[in-house]
Amino acid sequence: MQAGIIGLGLIGGSLGLALKEIKMFKRILGFDKKSLHQQQALSLGLVDECVSIDEIAECDVIFIAIPLDYVSSLINSFVNLRTSQTIIDLGSAKSQINSNIDSKIRKNYIGAHPMSGTENSGPKAAQKDLFKNKIIILTDTMESGEFQVAFAKEIFVNLGMQIIKMDSKNHDKHIAYISHLPHILSFSLANTVLAQEKPENILALVGGGFRSMSRIANSSPITWRDIFKHNREYLSFALNDFEIHYQEAKQLILEEKWDELEKWMKKANVLHEFL
């Protein structure tokens, strides 16, 4: 069997390394529209070979790890798929793509979202253990072929992942709060501090808190532009909800209601009782 990966950045590149380790596939083929990324992927050994999209289209399983806006048109361009082929899209928002997949190849398609990543991007950011012991959410699996679901599970279990199934709308709603909102906050914090402080002051005063809170502000603007675009509806709910809790704190500070502010923080502490 052969696996193909389209998009050889953080996710696609890490997947290439991980697939090589588990030896389920004879060859791992790759494609990236940036020739630099292909060269880097080859020199880093992320895939065995870089080939054309047409050759990738022949693989038993095709992984898609490109910005979301290009995913459904790419998948729908695979018009001559065999019924045994599987296409796994690894993007971070699922419902819009799912509704755009051509019904003729819907059974070939698996929506998947690995709950792993880093703030870095590109082939050089690839890590062979990025997926190990992480959760992967499979979305709308009722619409996929039974074989495709079983095959995808087999691959992800071999990669050491824990599988959760969810419909794509539910996925997008939850993930808006747990992943997309935090990214907006980190980017906003970075822009706030950059506008206010000179680099030398930031470097002098930085502690662990700021490092944690600004880490994901280094995430790829192209990847995240598309994620925010695809999930704008649920994201806007999450933003509105965030503002309620943020404004609650701000008002308590402005009105100097310190005991209530302490209670508000105690509520937040509850998160780490189970996380």
Next chain:
Amino acid sequence: MQAGIIGLGLIGGSLGLALKEIKMFKRILGFDKKSLHQQQALSLGLVDECVSIDEIAECDVIFIAIPLDYVSSLINSFVNLRTSQTIIDLGSAKSQINSNIDSKIRKNYIGAHPMSGTENSGPKAAQKDLFKNKIIILTDTMESGEFQVAFAKEIFVNLGMQIIKMDSKNHDKHIAYISHLPHILSFSLANTVLAQEKPENILALVGGGFRSMSRIANSSPITWRDIFKHNREYLSFALNDFEIHYQEAKQLILEEKWDELEKWMKKANVLHEFL
């Protein structure tokens, strides 16, 4: 020489461990108004002995690591200090305390803010390397005695710290952006997600981004209540500035201006070019 530490939580406890390592002092005495904390500090070996405040008052150097609201009244209660004694306050907001220190003992006083900490609190959170290779800001040192400044520097250099001097108002302004604002955001995010999501969903969907962004939401509500209280003016500027950048992103999302949103994120990426 003897060192005394009042407050045996994360900061005071870690300092006790670190001071024991560098062997500058014959004995490290501790006091905490919670007897449980004193017992824990002794059994963890954070200090050599727990004694009364009156005995601590005889030490060559007295470190204060308690919630900010109690700092200046505690320091001002040391009415019979020898001119050779040094009191070092380790709190995270400096200007209000500095203006409250009795002029009779102002030369004994050193305002210091170690740029280190974790989201954990209490004696059990103490780490002997918490201060190593970290920055410590000494504030308003022109008002302190020359001996006290030299002595404090000697201690912090021995602890492996890098010293920066700053006036307390400037400190409070910068730190509002780089430390206090991120804490408000993390607490707000935690409360937003806790109000929306069941624990099992959070656990199922959590990735590295959310873990980073919610880590400091586990910080001590009492410590942070006092920090926000003491720095409420600069913090409110930082909150207003944050809202400008956050709202810029929100509007771009609502108006679907994706290229501009991408540029907004690229600006944020600049932070990690020097951080």
